[in-house]
Amino acid sequence: MDARRRPLAPFSSRRGGRLLLLVPFALIAAVTVVDVIAPPEVHLGPFLIAAPAVTASFAGPRMTAFVGAVAVLAQSVVAVARTSLTDLNHTYQIIALVLISVIVTFFAHLRERDEHRLARLRTIAHAAQSVVLRPLPHRAGPLHIASVYLAAEEEAQMGGDLYAAARTASGTRLLIGDARGKGLDAISEASLVLGAFRVTAHREHELPELIGQLEEGVGSAEEPGSTASTGHGAGEAADDADEAFVTALVLDIPDREPVVRLVNCGHPPPLLLRQGRVIPLDTAEARPPLGLADVLATDATVATFPFEVGDVLLLYTDGVVEARDASRAFYPLAERLTAWAREDPQTLLDRLRADLRSYAGGHLGDDAALVAVERLAPGRSGRP
Numbered sequence: 528m529d530a531r532r533r534p535l536a537p538f539s540s541r542r543g544g545r546l547l548l549l550v551p552f553a554l555i556a557a558v559t560v561v562d563v564i565a566p567p568e569v570h571l572g573p574f575l576i577a578a579p580a581v582t583a584s585f586a587g588p589r590m591t592a593f594v595g596a597v598a599v600l601a602q603s604v605v606a607v608a609r610t611s612l613t614d615l616n617h618t619y620q621i622i623a624l625v626l627i628s629v630i631v632t633f634f635a636h637l638r639e640r641d642e643h644r645l646a647r648l649r650t651i652a653h654a655a656q657s658v659v660l661r662p663l664p665h666r667a668g669p670l671h672i673a674s675v676y677l678a679a680e681e682e683a684q685m686g687g688d689l690y691a692a693a694r695t696a697s698g699t700r701l702l703i704g705d706a707r708g709k710g711l712d713a714i715s716e717a718s719l720v721l722g723a724f725r726v727t728a729h730r731e732h733e734l735p736e737l738i739g740q741l742e743e744g745v746g747s748a749e750e751p752g753s754t755a756s757t758g759h760g761a762g763e764a765a766d767d768a769d770e771a772f773v774t775a776l777v778l779d780i781p782d783r784e785p786v787v788r789l790v791n792c793g794h795p796p797p798l799l800l801r802q803g804r805v806i807p808l809d810t811a812e813a814r815p816p817l818g819l820a821d822v823l824a825t826d827a828t829v830a831t832f833p834f835e836v837g838d839v840l841l842l843y844t845d846g847v848v849e850a851r852d853a854s855r856a857f858y859p860l861a862e863r864l865t866a867w868a869r870e871d872p873q874t875l876l877d878r879l880r881a882d883l884r885s886y887a888g889g890h891l892g893d894d895a896a897l898v899a900v901e902r903l904a905p906g907r908s909g910r911p
Contacts (some may be wrong), residue, residue: 537556547585551578551594559601563608563677566716572602572620588636591763595628646692660717661828663856665690668782669903673872674881677846677895687773688844688896693728700728700737703842703898704775704794704817708911712771719744720773720817734779734790735827738814772818776842780834781810785832785902789825792816795848798861799873800839800868805861808832808840839872839901846895850887858886 531756555578562571579595586594604625606617663674670712674690687706692699697754702724706716723744774794780787789797789808793816799806834840841864852860863886867878876899885890 529580543699548582548590551582552597554578554595554603555582555598559605562605567609570616570620571604573623574619575602575624576627579631582663583635583638584633587639588632588633592628593634594631595624595632595835597727598628599624601854607790618787619819620736660721661688661691663690663898667692667694669905670699670780671872671903672898673876673899674896674898675876677880677891677897679846679881679891679894684834687717688846688894689717689773690842690896691720691724691728693725693787695729698784699780700724701778701898701900702728702775704773704792704842704845705774705846707816707894708772709812716745716771716773717817720775728859734788736827738777738790738792738817738827741775741777742817745771760892772816774816774845777842778842780902785833786833787840788829790814790829792827793819795843795845797843798841798864799834800838800841800864801835803868805864805868807861834902836902836904839868839870839899841875842898842900844894844896846891846893847883847897849893850883850895852886853888872901875899 551699555575558571558574562569565571579591579698579861583591584687585673591832599621600615602621603612606612606614606621610617612618612621612800625784636871660676663672665672672692676688687708688704689706692701692704694700702721704717706720707712708716720741723741726739731740775792776789776797777792778787778789778797787808791810791813793813796807796809799808808830810828814827843860848860850856850896852858863879863882864875867875870878876897879897883895
């Protein structure tokens, strides 16, 4: 899986961290010098409180406490230079500075603890997702396949984007989807769908039967005895389980027939790139997302489209088309693809990934998955 996010690094290892520390120390030095040479009626000591307060916004509790101690020492130097340590005005300033330093150090401790907790959770999510989302094969029969997973840059939890491929006796079946929600719950839903697909994709002869198996995979999370239906707080968990669903696109591509058969379960339609053109493969009837069959009962309708030698199919999740630029405009995927409609799958995804990140200013709001599939001529091993 590409572009996986890593947990936040400690402040001491972040680039620019040492430069940030110059700010509070420079502030302490400036206030101390000016306060010593200022007229007797001018007191700048209270400004020293800003030094530990600023430090707490980006550093840990130890550094915050150290800056606070330096600020207190500086205030003591000012007191001795101007009057004495026992001067009532300077005494109160020192006491106030000590109290503020203790308070902001405590808040720095809370922030650092939350950052470490978030880092642990994200590490667990990364590990779970790496096990669930296996790399796709580069070749499957006459198909050349490329895939990429784009991790969101925001500090949101990881999403449940998924993809998988399976060989059958007559062709290749592909799955791409997006589980509702974020974090481990979404990854858990994705794992159920992927597990059902990997077990049954090569067994079921028709796509509607395969969709039924995937539907049961989502529904298995709501079986009696699961966490969602037992124990304290079961009502709230059950509500979450009732709302669980996965948008998905399931495709069947025969080896010896130039077509692609697909069932759309509430997912963005694939795009067909043919001779420089971009053609959306919209189905007449889209099935509800997996997990909502009981609420919105609809049969799985199989749509068939031509998929000839040299054609490229682009599958994607909504994290791609929902990426926004500085003006909050959505990413125009079909329009952008026209410039690369003749590229091979890997080059297409490489250029699309770079353009998408540039369009969004380097910060995707949601995880995104992309899969490009090209039908090769018999005997070809892929484009040079």
